[in-house]
Amino acid sequence: MPLSTIFLVFSRLALVGFGGVMPFAYRALVEQHKWLTAEEFAKYLATSQMLPGPTICNVSLMVGNRYAGTGGALAALAGMIAGPFMVVIALGVVYQRFGEIDMFRHAIRGMAAVAAGLILATAVKMAKSMFAKADWRANRARLQVALLALAFIGLGLLQWQLALVFCVLAPLGTAATYLLGEAK
Structure with a gap:
């Protein structure tokens, strides 16, 4: 698999799921690209949670390594980090300028609620798969x-x-x- 494909898939995941990537990772890796089965995703997730560092970064390293070796692991990790890094810098600048505005604070709280819902939906999908088998x-x-x-x-x-x-x-x-x- 080309390193550029791995980088682009994980970049998209990181940017679409900013702040809550795991639900989007499940959808992309299991349902859309079919790079992993639901069971493999659950195993990668469980292993990643036991390792130090962000879980999704650990998953990206394992998936990238599986499909393109060390280069794939590095491409996947770079994809997970590059976009969010730029977004965090931009959000820091915006927050510094508008952080005291109530509407801005309410928007941030709303985004947190959406992320929690997406994580719950992913947990339910994974549980259904586990319990069905x-x-x-x-x-x-x-x-x-x-x-x-x-x-x-x-x-x-x-x-x-x-x-x-x-x-x-x-x-x-x-x-x-x-x-x-x-x-x-």
Whole structure:
């Protein structure tokens, strides 16, 4: 795959999804370009969340590397960074000039609400894909739902730090998988 194609796809993603790229990344990489399956996207996303740095940048590195090696990884990362960098500089200048105007502040709050909705919609799409393939008679599917519920309780309701929830649930999930005899 040409490096220019990778750069342009990720540049478009970064600019269209400014502030909330993941929903657009899912749509572009899975539904439009079909570079990844829904399952591969979920795996890349999970791996990226465990690595340091912005999740979408980690995903872009993995996808770019998959299709064009190190050059592709660098092209994808450059595409993710170049456009937003310019936009942030421009927004900083605009905010410095108009930040005290109420209409401007309300517009920023509205954009945040839209981004939250897009992230929720992507989570629902990914969950549908995961649950559609699940064999509910198998202990593995029940374990996944239980861990998902525990993560929601820890992060959403109890508002624990992500690191704490991860450090508790990762070993718990790993141990439960081996004890149930369903590790692959």
